[in-house]
Amino acid sequence: MTQTNIIELLLVEDNPQDLELALRALRKVNLCNHIEVARDGAEALDFIFCEGPHAGRKISEGPKVILLDLKLPKIDGLEVLKRIKGDPRTRTIPVVVLTSSKEQRDIVESYQLGVNSYIVKPVNFDGFTNAMRDLGVYWLMLNQPPRL
Amino acid sequence: MDAWSPFFSSDHFMPHGHCYLWEPGLLSLHIISDALIAAAYFSIPFTLLYFIRRRTDLVFRWIYLCFAVFIVACGFTHLMEIWVVWNPAYWWSGGIKAVTAAASVSTAVMLVKLVPDALSLPGPALLRQANHALAEEVSIRMSAEAEVRLLNGQLAQRVSDRVSELEEVNRRLEVEMAERRRGDEARARLAAIIESSDDAIISKTLEGIITSWNPAAERIFGYSAAESIGRPIMMLVPPEREDEEHAILRRITRGEKVEHFETIRVAKDGRKIEISVTISAVRDADDRIVGISKIARDISARRGAETKLRESEERFSTVFHHTQVAMTLSRLSDGVMVQANEEWARLSGFSLSEALGRSVVDLGFVKPETGEENRAELRSSGVVAPAESRVRARGGEERIVLASRKVVQIGGEPHVLASMHDITERKQAEVALRRSREEFKDLFDNAPIGYHEVGPDGRLVRINQAELKMLGYSAGELLGQFVWKIGADEQLSRDAVLGKLAGNPPPAAFERELRRKDGSVFPVMIEDRIVRNEAGKIAGIRAIVQDITDRRTAEESIHRMNEDLERRVRERTAQLEDANREMEAFSYSVSHDLRAPLRAVDGFSQAALEDYGPTLPPEGRHQLTTIRESAQRMGELIDDLLAFSRLSRQTLRKRSVDTDALVRTVLAELLERTAGRRIETKLGELPACEGDPALLRQAWINLISNALKYTRRRDVSTVEIGCFEKEGQDVYFVRDNGTGFDMRYANKLFGVFQRLHRAEEYEGTGVGLAIVHRVVQRHGGRVWAEAAPDRGATFFFTLEPETKT
Numbered sequence: 001m002t003q004t005n006i007i008e009l010l011l012v013e014d015n016p017q018d019l020e021l022a023l024r025a026l027r028k029v030n031l032c033n034h035i036e037v038a039r040d041g042a043e044a045l046d047f048i049f050c051e052g053p054h055a056g057r058k059i060s061e062g063p064k065v066i067l068l069d070l071k072l073p074k075i076d077g078l079e080v081l082k083r084i085k086g087d088p089r090t091r092t093i094p095v096v097v098l099t100s101s102k103e104q105r106d107i108v109e110s111y112q113l114g115v116n117s118y119i120v121k122p123v124n125f126d127g128f129t130n131a132m133r134d135l136g137v138y139w140l141m142l143n144q145p146p147r148l
Numbered sequence: 149m150d151a152w153s154p155f156f157s158s159d160h161f162m163p164h165g166h167c168y169l170w171e172p173g174l175l176s177l178h179i180i181s182d183a184l185i186a187a188a189y190f191s192i193p194f195t196l197l198y199f200i201r202r203r204t205d206l207v208f209r210w211i212y213l214c215f216a217v218f219i220v221a222c223g224f225t226h227l228m229e230i231w232v233v234w235n236p237a238y239w240w241s242g243g244i245k246a247v248t249a250a251a252s253v254s255t256a257v258m259l260v261k262l263v264p265d266a267l268s269l270p271g272p273a274l275l276r277q278a279n280h281a282l283a284e285e286v287s288i289r290m291s292a293e294a295e296v297r298l299l300n301g302q303l304a305q306r307v308s309d310r311v312s313e314l315e316e317v318n319r320r321l322e323v324e325m326a327e328r329r330r331g332d333e334a335r336a337r338l339a340a341i342i343e344s345s346d347d348a349i350i351s352k353t354l355e356g357i358i359t360s361w362n363p364a365a366e367r368i369f370g371y372s373a374a375e376s377i378g379r380p381i382m383m384l385v386p387p388e389r390e391d392e393e394h395a396i397l398r399r400i401t402r403g404e405k406v407e408h409f410e411t412i413r414v415a416k417d418g419r420k421i422e423i424s425v426t427i428s429a430v431r432d433a434d435d436r437i438v439g440i441s442k443i444a445r446d447i448s449a450r451r452g453a454e455t456k457l458r459e460s461e462e463r464f465s466t467v468f469h470h471t472q473v474a475m476t477l478s479r480l481s482d483g484v485m486v487q488a489n490e491e492w493a494r495l496s497g498f499s500l501s502e503a504l505g506r507s508v509v510d511l512g513f514v515k516p517e518t519g520e521e522n523r524a525e526l527r528s529s530g531v532v533a534p535a536e537s538r539v540r541a542r543g544g545e546e547r548i549v550l551a552s553r554k555v556v557q558i559g560g561e562p563h564v565l566a567s568m569h570d571i572t573e574r575k576q577a578e579v580a581l582r583r584s585r586e587e588f589k590d591l592f593d594n595a596p597i598g599y600h601e602v603g604p605d606g607r608l609v610r611i612n613q614a615e616l617k618m619l620g621y622s623a624g625e626l627l628g629q630f631v632w633k634i635g636a637d638e639q640l641s642r643d644a645v646l647g648k649l650a651g652n653p654p655p656a657a658f659e660r661e662l663r664r665k666d667g668s669v670f671p672v673m674i675e676d677r678i679v680r681n682e683a684g685k686i687a688g689i690r691a692i693v694q695d696i697t698d699r700r701t702a703e704e705s706i707h708r709m710n711e712d713l714e715r716r717v718r719e720r721t722a723q724l725e726d727a728n729r730e731m732e733a734f735s736y737s738v739s740h741d742l743r744a745p746l747r748a749v750d751g752f753s754q755a756a757l758e759d760y761g762p763t764l765p766p767e768g769r770h771q772l773t774t775i776r777e778s779a780q781r782m783g784e785l786i787d788d789l790l791a792f793s794r795l796s797r798q799t800l801r802k803r804s805v806d807t808d809a810l811v812r813t814v815l816a817e818l819l820e821r822t823a824g825r826r827i828e829t830k831l832g833e834l835p836a837c838e839g840d841p842a843l844l845r846q847a848w849i850n851l852i853s854n855a856l857k858y859t860r861r862r863d864v865s866t867v868e869i870g871c872f873e874k875e876g877q878d879v880y881f882v883r884d885n886g887t888g889f890d891m892r893y894a895n896k897l898f899g900v901f902q903r904l905h906r907a908e909e910y911e912g913t914g915v916g917l918a919i920v921h922r923v924v925q926r927h928g929g930r931v932w933a934e935a936a937p938d939r940g941a942t943f944f945f946t947l948e949p950e951t952k953t
Contacts, residue, residue: 015744015748017745017748018747021751021755070740071741099740100739100740100741100743100744100747101736101739101740103739104794121743121747122747122783123743123746123750123779123780123782123783123784124780124783125747125750125751125753125755125776126754128751
């Protein structure tokens with residue numbers, strides 16, 4: 001069914017340890033295929049809006065879900081979220097904020113910008129694994145996005 | 149004219165001759181007869197006239213005239229009968245007949261009336277008969293006269309004899325009369341006395357039958373003489389006194405004398421009359437007692453007068469004793485008081501019994517010198533005009549009275565009538581009023597606040613020293629001047645004052661600038677009041693004037709200080725905001741950056757365990773596990789620390805909180821995690837409070853979860869949650885039967901990361917109670933605990949400041 005070149009999940013994470021653990025967790029729940037990783041906000045936006053190195057992509061072939069850290073170099077997560085949700089072409093892509101921040105400020109702003117889910121990364125790896133599995137299963141398998 | 153024409157016209161009728169058919173015989177018969185009748189009728193009046201002329205003594209002359217008229221008229225009717233034979237003037241003939249009818253009917257009627265008078269007239273035969281009888285009598289009389297003359301001569305002799313006889317008798321009678329007259333005069337005098345006496349004089353027989361009754365008796369007893377004489381005297385005696393009357397009769401009969409006495413008798417109308425009686429015997433020439441005379445005087449009237457006198461005296465006595473004026477009556481000679489009234493007794497404090505018979509000086513009521521002065525003046529002028537004087541009451545208390553004295557004659561002896569009004573209270577009131585006025589004047593002049601009054605025209609009528617001093621004027625310079633003269637802005641002051649005097653705007657407190665005499669201007673606070681006269685019309689303005697220069701200076705200074713303070717507050721706020729922002733940035737990075745490495749530590753330890761676990765010795769696996777536990781614990785510490793720091797920064801959103809519902813929800817959530825434990829919970833009444841629901845929820849979570857945590861080793865955990873009131877405050881509490889703690893460490897209880905138990909015994913970071921403490925503190929309340937080791941602990945908190953005073 002799925003084409004191999006279609007990216008199902010965009011993981012935006014600058015922390016290499018967190019990235020590795022996230023990938024490990026996703027691998028454990030068999031969700032590591034079709035993952036694109038962006039290491040900062042600019043990379044993430046290039047990918048999403050098919051610019052720079054990703055100019056050959058089509059926006060309509062966007063990922064099924066974007067896992068977005070908030071604290072990012074260059075362009076931060078909230079700005080990325082704002083751009084995604086501010087553009088009609090990308091607005092329907094589910095965005096899950098995955099961050100260490102429990103700050104109410106961040107949570108409220110994310111939701112105001114239209115985030116679909118907000119998950120605090122637990123320190124406990126088991127909890128982290130469970131969270132990744134749950135959201136992978138939910139967004140990639142259960143959730144039915146609109147057809148573009 | 150036309151109406152009369154039938155009288156004169158003869159056109160419509162035929163001449164009467166036609167009736168006779170113009171037969172000459174018949175015609176002649178009528179004409180001749182009528183002519184003769186007419187001639188005869190016309191002649192009769194002349195005859196009658198002649199007769200009347202000659203007979204002057206004729207009575208009823210007018211009836212002859214009537215006849216004459218009647219007959220003449222008849223004559224004319226007959227002439228007309230001849231005329232109409234040829235000329236048909238029947239109206240004329242009828243008219244003349246009507247006149248004749250009237251004259252004849254009148255005459256006939258008058259004649260009928262005349263008949264009775266005419267009948268009484270003597271006829272000439274009758275007169276002749278009478279004359280004859282008279283002549284006869286004259287002759288008889290003349291013979292009798294001669295006889296009388298003869299008899300008269302004899303009579304004169306007899307008369308003169310008789311006269312001398314009578315003269316003799318008269319002389320004897322005169323002598324007798326003179327004697328008699330003397331006796332009658334005495335009797336008449338007596339009778340007059342009896343008649344005119346005011347006393348009833350009654351005489352009676354020894355049997356008690358009334359024999360005489362004078363007018364006074366009639367007046368007193370009501371019976372007339374006719375009604376009384378011949379009747380028994382007992383009719384005057386009331387039944388109960390009959391014996392008395394009998395006794396009198398007996399005594400008189402025995403010849404005893406009855407002294408004058410008073411008794412009661414009954415009048416005709418049943419009225420009882422008090423009388424004074426004198427009784428004496430009536431004796432005849434032989435000195436025998438033949439009757440009784442009684443003189444009775446009505447003394448009811450005297451008694452009435454006595455009663456009236458007594459009543460009058462009583463009235464005056466009542467007035468004297470009950471008048472609101474204190475009065476005394478004392479002898480002028482020695483000053484001894486003979487009478488005093490109750491008001492005087494009240495005023496002086498002396499009882500009348502102890503005061504009467506002594507003088508006011510003796511009593512100490514009046515000072516001796518005053519008493520002497522008074523008496524001297526009374527002796528000289530008879531009166532002491534009303535004047536204030538001081539008197540000393542019984543207890544020594546001095547009273548002020550308005551007293552007047554006057555000499556009056558009583559029983560021929562001069563007495564002093566003194567009257568006194570107690571005016572002590574009035575005098576005291578006067579003194580108080582004077583003092584109050586002085587106080588007011590003192591206050592007015594010396595008060596540190598200016599005061600002035602303005603008349604209805606806006607001119608100053610009074611101004612106090614303080615205001616004058618404020619303005620630098622003397623009173624003379626300002627009184628009578630328009631008040632706006634002292635205003636810095638005269639026009640403004642003038643308009644305001646005149647406006648207020650016209651009734652608009654209402655009085656108020658306001659600030660204004662005044663100008664001193666030296667021209668300097670200073671601020672004042674004026675509070676004015678409108679003065680109204682009895683009719684309610686505006687009569688002026690009273691104003692309090694306060695120099696507010698100092699206040700202005702102070703205000704300006706305060707204003708400057710305030711501005712400075714505000715500036716400093718702004719600066720400080722900015723600093724705090726900066727600090728807060730830094731703090732936020734700090735906690736944000738703590739939140740974000742500190743947790744990432746921990747996650748890595750934990751995550752890679754886990755990865756190592758997963759990937760290489762089987763090849764690691766048990767010791768290595770234990771170490772990795774310990775690394776993970778430490779990392780996780782540090783994560784918890786960071787989370788709690790962030791939560792605690794958030795609590796301080798977070799703004800407080802107060803609203804009404806249903807504590808009971810909140811606690812029940814929290815308790816239910818927490819109990820879900822304690823499956824398998826026996827926990828008894830007891831919820832008391834939990835009143836609602838004002839607070840931030842989120843923060844309070846956190847506090848309750850921490851307290852209740854603590855209670856559940858530290859009772860976990862009990863077979864049965866009991867958690868009691870309630871509230872009581874203490875000093876007007878609601879005190880909430882959570883009590884458990886858990887491990888408790890030593891009160892010596894209670895001071896550490898609410899510190900951040902402070903723990904009283906080892907981590908192996910009870911997990912935790914030591915932030916829970918610090919959060920509770922911070923929440924309560926942010927609400928202005930207080931939290932404390934009571935506990936003993938192994939005896940449970942109770943946490944109390946309030947949400948309002950301790951004392952509101």
